[in-house]
Amino acid sequence: xxxxxxxxGDLEVEPYEGPSGGWGSVRSLARSLTREHVPIKGSRVLxxxxxxxxxxxxxxxWAKPADPRVFEFCENGAKATTxxxxxxxxxxxxxxxxxxxxxxxxxxxxxxxxxRLTHPMRWDARTDKYLPVSWEEAFAEIGRELQALHxxxxxxxxxxxxxxxxxxxxxxxxxxxxxxxLPDSSNMCHETSSVALPESxxxxxxxxTLDDFYKTDCIFFFGQNVGTSSxxxxxxxxxxxxxGVPIITFNPLRERGxxxxxxxxxxxxxxxxxxxxxxxxxxxxxxxxxxxAIMGIAKALLAxxxxxxxxxxxxxxxxxxxxxxxxxxxAEAINLxxxxxxxxxxxxxxxxxxxxxxxxxxxxxxxxIYGMGLTQHEQGVETVxxxxxxxxxxxxxxxxxxxxxxxxxxxxxxxxxxxxITEKPWMVPxxxxxQQFGIEVPANKGLTTVEACAKVIDGSVRAMVLLGGNLVRAxxxxxxxxxxxxxxxxxxxxxxxxxxxxxxxxxxxxxLPCLGRIEFDEQASGRQATAMEDSTGCMHGSxxxxxxxxxHLLSEPRIIAGLAKAAAPGRSIIPWDHWxxxxxxxxxxxxxxxxxxxxxxxxxxxxPGGFHRPLPARERQWKTKTGKANFIVPASLASxxxxxxxxxxxxxxxxxxxxGQFNTTIYSYDDRFRGxxxxxxxxxxxxxxxxxxxxxxxxxxxxxxxxxxxxxxEVGGFRVVAYxxxxxxxxxxxxxxxxxxxxWHHEKKAKTPAAKSIPVRVKADAPTx
Ligand SMILES: Nc1nc2c(c(=O)[nH]1)N[C@H]1C(S)=C(S)[C@@H](COP(=O)(O)OP(=O)(O)OC[C@H]3O[C@@H](n4cnc5c(=O)[nH]c(N)nc54)[C@H](O)[C@@H]3O)O[C@H]1N2
Ligand SMILES: Nc1nc2c(c(=O)[nH]1)N[C@H]1C(S)=C(S)[C@@H](COP(=O)(O)OP(=O)(O)OC[C@H]3O[C@@H](n4cnc5c(=O)[nH]c(N)nc54)[C@H](O)[C@@H]3O)O[C@H]1N2
Ligand SMILES: [Mo]
Numbered sequence: 145x146x147x148x149x150x151x152x153g154d155l156e157v158e159p160y161e162g163p164s165g166g167w168g169s170v171r172s173l174a175r176s177l178t179r180e181h182v183p184i185k186g187s188r189v190l191x192x193x194x195x196x197x198x199x200x201x202x203x204x205x206w207a208k209p210a211d212p213r214v215f216e217f218c219e220n221g222a223k224a225t226t227x228x229x230x231x232x233x234x235x236x237x238x239x240x241x242x243x244x245x246x247x248x249x250x251x252x253x254x255x256x257x258x259x260r261l262t263h264p265m266r267w268d269a270r271t272d273k274y275l276p277v278s279w280e281e282a283f284a285e286i287g288r289e290l291q292a293l294h295x296x297x298x299x300x301x302x303x304x305x306x307x308x309x310x311x312x313x314x315x316x317x318x319x320x321x322x323x324x325x326l327p328d329s330s331n332m333c334h335e336t337s338s339v340a341l342p343e344s345x346x347x348x349x350x351x352x353t354l355d356d357f358y359k360t361d362c363i364f365f366f367g368q369n370v371g372t373s374s375x376x377x378x379x380x381x382x383x384x385x386x387x388g389v390p391i392i393t394f395n396p397l398r399e400r401g402x403x404x405x406x407x408x409x410x411x412x413x414x415x416x417x418x419x420x421x422x423x424x425x426x427x428x429x430x431x432x433x434x435x436x437a438i439m440g441i442a443k444a445l446l447a448x449x450x451x452x453x454x455x456x457x458x459x460x461x462x463x464x465x466x467x468x469x470x471x472x473x474x475a476e477a478i479n480l481x482x483x484x485x486x487x488x489x490x491x492x493x494x495x496x497x498x499x500x501x502x503x504x505x506x507x508x509x510x511x512x513i514y515g516m517g518l519t520q521h522e523q524g525v526e527t528v529x530x531x532x533x534x535x536x537x538x539x540x541x542x543x544x545x546x547x548x549x550x551x552x553x554x555x556x557x558x559x560x561x562x563x564x565i566t567e568k569p570w571m572v573p574x575x576x577x578x579q580q581f582g583i584e585v586p587a588n589k590g591l592t593t594v595e596a597c598a599k600v601i602d603g604s605v606r607a608m609v610l611l612g613g614n615l616v617r618a619x620x621x622x623x624x625x626x627x628x629x630x631x632x633x634x635x636x637x638x639x640x641x642x643x644x645x646x647x648x649x650x651x652x653x654x655x656l657p658c659l660g661r662i663e664f665d666e667q668a669s670g671r672q673a674t675a676m677e678d679s680t681g682c683m684h685g686s687x688x689x690x691x692x693x694x695x696h697l698l699s700e701p702r703i704i705a706g707l708a709k710a711a712a713p714g715r716s717i718i719p720w721d722h723w724x725x726x727x728x729x730x731x732x733x734x735x736x737x738x739x740x741x742x743x744x745x746x747x748x749x750x751x752p753g754g755f756h757r758p759l760p761a762r763e764r765q766w767k768t769k770t771g772k773a774n775f776i777v778p779a780s781l782a783s784x785x786x787x788x789x790x791x792x793x794x795x796x797x798x799x800x801x802x803x804g805q806f807n808t809t810i811y812s813y814d815d816r817f818r819g820x821x822x823x824x825x826x827x828x829x830x831x832x833x834x835x836x837x838x839x840x841x842x843x844x845x846x847x848x849x850x851x852x853x854x855x856x857x858e859v860g861g862f863r864v865v866a867y868x869x870x871x872x873x874x875x876x877x878x879x880x881x882x883x884x885x886x887x888w889h890h891e892k893k894a895k896t897p898a899a900k901s902i903p904v905r906v907k908a909d910a911p912t913x
Contacts, residue, residue: 151842151863154813154822163419164371165378166406168816169219176223176811180230189662189689190225193217194376196752200676200686202228202305202661203806205552206374207354207680210753215409218375220803223811228660229690232259234642236276239265243272248647252617252879253810256641261657262694267649274646274655279698279706282654287710289634289652290607295322296588297606298634299596302328302565303613304554307661307674307686309730310700311556312737313723314611315564315572317708320583320715324569324590325605329613330557331567331593332897336519337550338561339894340528344774346767347759349558351547352511353680357384359545362507364500365393365423366434366531367517367900368551371401371817372803374679377551378405382420390503393423395517396431396798396870397828400817425500431796431873432783432901433490434518435527437497438534439781440486443478444494444501445537458505463539467764470775474533477777489781491870509545510538519550520900521783524891529776536773542764552679553807559677562741562757563734567592576737582717592895593619597887600628607634608650609707611700614808616645620885620897623857638703640693643808659699664688668725672699675731675749677757683742684754701727784901787851787889794850795833797902799878799885808879815877820865827906828867828875837906841866844909847876849884849902857884860909874906 148158162168192198194208194216201217203224208216217225238258244267247255264282265274290298300318302311318326330338338348345351357380370377382405385391393402403426404419429437449458464471483494490497504510512535518527532541532548540546552558564572567590574585591599597619599605608615608629619625629635632650638658639646646655659665665672665688673687698706705720723730728746735745741757748755760766766773782788784796801807802815802824814821818828827845834841846860862876869875878899889898 149841151865152823155826155863156821157865158819158821160400160817160819163404163406164375164401164817165408166419169408172816173219173222176226180226180232189229190215190217190222192689193221193225196685196750197687199662199689200555200684201225202555204374205555205557205679206376207678207682208684208754209354213409216376220372220375220806224806225662227809227811228640228662230259232257233262233693234258234260235262236265239274244274244647244649245272251810252644252808253813255643256809258642260693261639261642261655263696264657265655267653277654282656283706283710285652286634286636286654286707290321290711293606293633296325297604298323298609299325299327299591299605299607300609300611301593301596301613301615302326302560302611304329304557304560305612305661306560306700307556307676308559308563308734309674309727310611310704311560311565312563312730312734313701313704313708316577316581316583316716316718317704317712319577319585320708321712322586324567324586324588325596326565326567326590327593327596328557328560328565329554329618330561331895332618333516333553333557334519334550335592335894336524336891336896337528340525340532341548343768344529344532344776345541345548345761347761348561349681349759350549350679351541351759351761352549353682353756354380356511356545356547360384360389360509360511361545362389362503362510363391364504364510364512365391365402366512366514367395368513368515369399369401369801371399371405372801373515374551375401378422379407381405381422382407385420385422390424390507391422392425392427392500392503394427394429394434394437396428396873397875398426398428398868402426425503427492427496427500428870430489430491430870431798432521433492435523435530435778435783436486436489436781437492438527438530439478439481439778440483440490440492440494440497441501441504442534442537443481443483443486444498445505446475446478448501448505459537460539464536467766467773468536468775469770469772470777473777474775481781485781504538509543510535510540511545511547511549512540513549513551515551517900519891519896520898522786522889522892522898523778523780523783524896525893526776526778527783530778533775536775541773542762547762550679556676558679558681559683562677563738573737580733580736583715594887594890594895594897597621597625600625600632603628603631606632608632609636610645611638614643614645616648617643617808617879617882620882620889621887622883624855624887638700656703657694657697658703659692659697661686662689663692664690665699667699667702667727672727674727681757681759682754683749683757685749701730784898787901787903789850789903791850793905794903795906796873797847797881797884797904798873798875799881799899799902800875802877823863824877824880825862826865826876827862828865828869830869830871831866832871833874834864834866839864839908846907846909847881847884847904848907849886850905851886851903853886855886857886859883
């Protein structure tokens, strides 16, 4: 699949042979600075990115070191910064010139590229336009609308960017109003981890910190695209690789960031352009084949154990005996797995899995890193738990250089859960909330994202309040969700930029524009800071750096206070305005509610490198039902048993992010590391499948979901691109492929949409004359 090919007017494909990082990322950064018209100021702001006293990146949640580099940001973090501090504006005049129906024809890129929202707006039915409204009127009307509804028919969604302070207030507001309907982006993301990890090891988050990268002997890397999704981690991976640490990767696609890296901040490296290899073994597992692959590695380990003498065991018996529960059942399950079945399910050969087991057996301290490739499957919880089983076999939880490391997405998605954004009332300290804030936490469980969509479709949800994000685009089943969304009574979008969720609106609809994290946030007591938790359970403070995009913007805490006072008056004893005047008071309230994690919050926030939450599993204390770390036997070797089919015409569609996007924010139509330029309407396919389906590269195809529930799910206009991907698996981009994802195709327990394995058929489009 060599060489540059032009496959249509827009689409060009040229396999990317370079490393991740390197000159390519410097050029890409320069382009985004120019495009957003922020050359000088932008580059100064970047110096304060992810530094103590500076601001925390609005892109991914990867850990921020205590001793940062001069430039502690990556190409994608810089893109996110320039995207937020752009000089382009979406003003009342912008809206006056266009109806909402007209704006609906704009794509995701053009909507956000129009710039920052400047004024609160209310949709006007007569003209089909958003018209300016005062903040007071907006709060009062939203308050009246919400008060007229049953609280459980309103949903309060959060995207994972909102700060600890805003998230804490938002959770209290929803509960004071009377509902636990607090889904968040995590419901589409690492909710799988939030369910899997507590059952296995008694903590809801990963156990690794940055320090472990410097002590580890081996890294297993499953289903995470580091070069695009968390590029700053490449520094730690590069350091490990240079020490000779094996990095063993499982991913259906050969992602460049997992192959080679040149540190764009190391002048020597840039001059010689000599990349560091990242993965030492690369296993192109079939989508959904990870449980089988991990069971194969476990089987190979057990076989080694049988061959070695008792003085040098492969299994860490001391750990297994003292710290774990369920070994016998797990060992029996391993013995019952046939190699032929394992190979068929994961598409990898036995000797490949034995090689992975060999590296594992030789390493003393091993880290297990994973992302959406494991979580977004029907049985993702079991896959994650099987991975933990593998870690437990050699005592790799709770020792330096070892542990489990789910790589979280949004910059504070982990923290939101920590401070009470959850639909599960038993996850919050109801007694403390009652006592301190006079709020009765409703007893009934609220809605997850998928459940909320189902209830929008059946009409029982009437109001959607979105604290950030672009829910209409991010969820599955667009064809059913969008028309139902338009029948909502109330939609409220608290946003920085215009997106589709503000256009697909209810009878009463508001856009409430807020400050971004990079902007100064002035309140009565002066300039405010906020806090967030990174992927390694570490809290950091963040201070704005630039003047707000418009004088009419309010901060998220202030907007939440406005909504709470209007929609839930007298339902709490929270002094909302007093809190907003000084966010330190919100942090004191967080500390009083969650003292184990946040004691002395204000004092500790500005320590270099932040402060870590306590994690009992790191100390080998197991807060599980058995009081031990649990081996949990997966029910099936397949990660997607329900939708698996023997029909050879049905392939598994993986929905991917490109290097030119942050979720539904589409910076550009290019995906440099995959060599795809100019269009996102592509489907990556193995050449054998292209032949088998009688297609040619560049052919236009329609994808149709293979499901027999009477709903037609089709998207056309994709160009076929020949790609190194396992036969039987194809890949396309999220969110363009989301109409193909049935709402019911989700993780069994966690309800995370199974976006990495959608069963589809490929049909050639009739050639246009
Ligand atoms: N630039 C950028 N950064 C981001 C984001 C972004 O959109 N753009 N999004 C943020 C968010 S919210 C999140 S959650 C994270 C997401 O970051 P990731 O976890 O990296 O998510 P994806 O890019 O969706 O896909 C992950 C990888 O899983 C692989 N994969 C797919 N199916 C399987 C499978 O069955 N098994 C295995 N082993 N691998 C599989 C894919 O090939 C891909 O490389 O990134 C965050 N950071
Ligand atoms: N098929 C498929 N679907 C997926 C996924 C997948 O891999 N495949 N991934 C899932 C995952 S992991 C996630 S996390 C979700 C993402 O779902 P969301 O978090 O809902 O979506 P984003 O695209 O991150 O939201 C972007 C919007 O956030 C707003 N915004 C940006 N900054 C701020 C801010 O500071 N404050 C406020 N209030 N608003 C702000 C902007 O207006 C922007 O338009 O999508 C999920 N959907
Ligand atoms: Mo995510």
